Amino acid sequence: xxxxxxxxxxxxxxxxxxxxxxxxxxxxxxxxxxxxxxxxxxxxxxxxxxxxxxxxxxxxxxxxxxxxxxxxxxxxxxxxxxxxxxxxxxxxxxxxxxxxxxxxxxxxxxxxxxxxxxxxxxxxxxxxxxxxxxxxxxxxxxxxxxxxxxxxxxxxxxxxxxxxxxxxxxxxxxxxxxxxxxxxxxxxxxxxxxxxxxxxxxxxxxxxxxxxxxxxxxxxxxxxxxxxxxxxxxxxxxxxxxxxxxxxxxxxxxxxxxxxxxxxxxxxxxxxxxxxxxxxxxxxxxxxxxxxxxxxxxxxxxxxxxxxxxxxxxxxxxxxxxxxxxxxxxxxxxxxxxxxxxxxxxxxxxxxxxxxxxxxxxxxxxxxxxxxxxxxxxxxxxxxxxxxxxxxxxxxxxxxxxxxxxxxxxxxxxxxxxxxxxxxxxxxxxxxxxxxxxxxxxxxxxxxxxxxxxx
Numbered sequence: 506x507x508x509x510x511x512x513x514x515x516x517x518x519x520x521x522x523x524x525x526x527x528x529x530x531x532x533x534x535x536x537x538x539x540x541x542x543x544x545x546x547x548x549x550x551x552x553x554x555x556x557x558x559x560x561x562x563x564x565x566x567x568x569x570x571x572x573x574x575x576x577x578x579x580x581x582x583x584x585x586x587x588x589x590x591x592x593x594x595x596x597x598x599x600x601x602x603x604x605x606x607x608x609x610x611x612x613x614x615x616x617x618x619x620x621x622x623x624x625x626x627x628x629x630x631x632x633x634x635x636x637x638x639x640x641x642x643x644x645x646x647x648x649x650x651x652x653x654x655x656x657x658x659x660x661x662x663x664x665x666x667x668x669x670x671x672x673x674x675x676x677x678x679x680x681x682x683x684x685x686x687x688x689x690x691x692x693x694x695x696x697x698x699x700x701x702x703x704x705x706x707x708x709x710x711x712x713x714x715x716x717x718x719x720x721x722x723x724x725x726x727x728x729x730x731x732x733x734x735x736x737x738x739x740x741x742x743x744x745x746x747x748x749x750x751x752x753x754x755x756x757x758x759x760x761x762x763x764x765x766x767x768x769x770x771x772x773x774x775x776x777x778x779x780x781x782x783x784x785x786x787x788x789x790x791x792x793x794x795x796x797x798x799x800x801x802x803x804x805x806x807x808x809x810x811x812x813x814x815x816x817x818x819x820x821x822x823x824x825x826x827x828x829x830x831x832x833x834x835x836x837x838x839x840x841x842x843x844x845x846x847x848x849x850x851x852x853x854x855x856x857x858x859x860x861x862x863x864x865x866x867x868x869x870x871x872x873x874x875x876x877x878x879x880x881x882x883x884x885x886x887x888x889x890x891x892x893x894x895x896x897x898x899x900x901x902x903x904x905x906x907x908x909x910x911x912x913x914x915x916x917x918x919x920x921x922x923x924x925x926x927x928x929x930x931x932x933x934x935x936x937x938x939x940x941x942x943x944x945x946x947x948x949x950x951x952x953x954x955x956x957x958x959x960x
Contacts, residue, residue: 781952
């Protein structure tokens with residue numbers, strides 16, 4: 506069966522512009538356990554591809570754009586084309602690693618091949634770094650984690666070759682088959698829409714149900730999509746150059762702060778740390794810390810879901826002007842509890858799903874409204890990674906960071922990530938709009954120190 510991009514995946518793919526690329530990134534820093542890490546990773550991916558078939562999928566555009574592109578097996582898939590050595594011949598310093606990651610974050614993935622790339626470089630401290638980019642249209646945060654678990658890293662130093670042969674490649678449909686399938690899908694969707702409309706016209710109960718749904722959605726839209734007064738300090742024209750920074754913290758410190766305060770979550774603490782970091786960054790710029798709202802992606806994945814993006818979001822007001830670290834956490838916790846109590850993420854997911862079925866134009870327009878920089882300033886995601894050790898080409902992973910691409914008029918993105926006793930932040934920014942990204946990174950660390958001193 507043809508696997509076509511969902512409306513959300515197609516929207517993400519369409520976001521790419523001259524300045525914006527569409528991938529996420531995992532940076533894995535591990536011990537060296539073999540002579541040639543690149544060769545070993547290629548061997549492992551080739552052996553595991555049957556368990557991670559999404560890694561061999563490429564895009565097949567539909568003729569005349571009759572429908573979204575489809576995912577098809579790449580008959581020429583070769584791990585050597587996706588796993589390569591990066592940087593110069595000499596081991597890289599940590600600053601050089603950051604520069605390499607920033608450079609790779611600005612490079613597009615080749616759409617003629619499966620949309621992922623793993624670049625490997627040696628580090629001066631004897632470790633090795635793997636920089637794994639995956640297009641967001643192929644997998645969101647939760648799905649890319651699942652792909653990495655079966656395809657890239659391992660739960661043990663030795664990675665046995667799975668028994669059995671990889672699943673056979675599906676034949677690649679030709680342009681005519683893609684066009685005929687698209688026309689058939691249009692006919693089916695039209696028939697389904699007519700049936701839904703007829704059912705609604707004939708059923709008073711359905712009308713009452715839809716009326717109740719709209720009435721319920723209005724307060725949600727007021728909470729989540731209301732515009733803030735003033736301009737976002739991160740509302741800037743996005744260029745092609747990126748700057749990145751990483752913050753590595755003990756997970757016990759973050760969890761301990763949440764437990765000590767009671768009734769707050771680790772994500773509440775993470776958002777409060779971001780608020781403290783932004784406060785210091787704004788003060789460094791001699792700005793007045795004012796209202797700032799962040800968008801928090803919410804995964805709607807359920808067991809058995811495909812790699813397609815299944816996400817919603819919450820927009821949370823950060824107490825950037827609050828100098829007290831405990832009050833910052835309490836304020837964030839109150840915001841997130843309120844939105845969870847009203848099931849805002851579920852309401853928004855249902856609304857955007859309905860719009861995607863009803864009208865692609867309305868769907869895109871709704872997302873344009875939701876993406877306005879007056880609605881939120883930056884996105885802050887938080888994904889829980891493995892709690893147990895993981896290994897890259899047999900070497901134990903010591904550090905693990907996550908990054909995601911920025912968006913037009915949103916010059917900064919923050920990705921929180923927990924892994925094997927550590928809690929990290931990956932910061933990705935437009936290099937010209939946020940040249941002082943290190944100030945924000947140090948502000949995040951200092952915010953945790955301030956919070957620990959108070960709890």
